[in-house]
Amino acid sequence: MYYWRKLTEEQRRHTLAQRKLQCRPWHSPAHTSQARGLYLITATCYEHKAWIGTSEERMDSFADDLLAALQAHTSRIDAWAILHNHYHAVVLTEAFPALLHELGQLHGRSSFQWNREDSARGRKVWFNLLERAITGDAHHVRAIHYVHHNPVKHGLVKKWDQWKWSSAADYLRAIGRTEAERRWREYPLLDFGRGWDD
Secondary structure (H helix, E strand, O other), X not given: OOHHHHOOHHHHHHHHHXXXXXXXXXXXXXXXXXXXXXXXXXXXXXXXXXXXXHOHHHHHHHHHHHHHHHHHOOOEEEEEEEOOOEEEEEEEEOOHHHHHHHHHHHHHHHHHHHHHHOOOOOOOOEEEEEEEEOOOHHHHHHHHXXXXXXXXXXXXXXXXXXXXXXXXXXXXXXXXXXXXXXXXXXXXXXXXXXXXXX
16 A cells, blocks of 8 residues: 555665556546446545544444445445445446445545544545455355455454454345355465555
């Protein structure tokens, strides 16, 4: 996430020059221009501060708002999880630019509200939102596993269905534990997420 900070001044100049030559955004990946697709979406709080998770009430409220935003611009939500400082979702959408705009609005509203509640006017709350196109069935199942496993990975719970702010319990009810375990063995996470969610 914070790769830029680890670079020397010379490395930063070289990286920026390369991005300019390739007509890429200077400081972050470009969002997709495709309208339709299956995506893994990740959004993080600035410097991984736990602005979402300051209270259960804030987590509950943000979960409601995030799901409403996703439902407004997707035809299917396959997985979602909200942690104290970031969230993930796997969605199928016909209108990604509209979804991106809606999530940007949600980030703006939540920043304003949380900063007011925390007496921290002007504080930067959100860092970035990234999307990754799902490229096939195996990638799709691994993305769902990744989202549901994220609270376990971060040491918040021991089992998927113990995390309140996630679709994992519904997913397990829908497919059953036996099928979930089979899918986990067939589509292990391996290094899924390494390098961009450490």
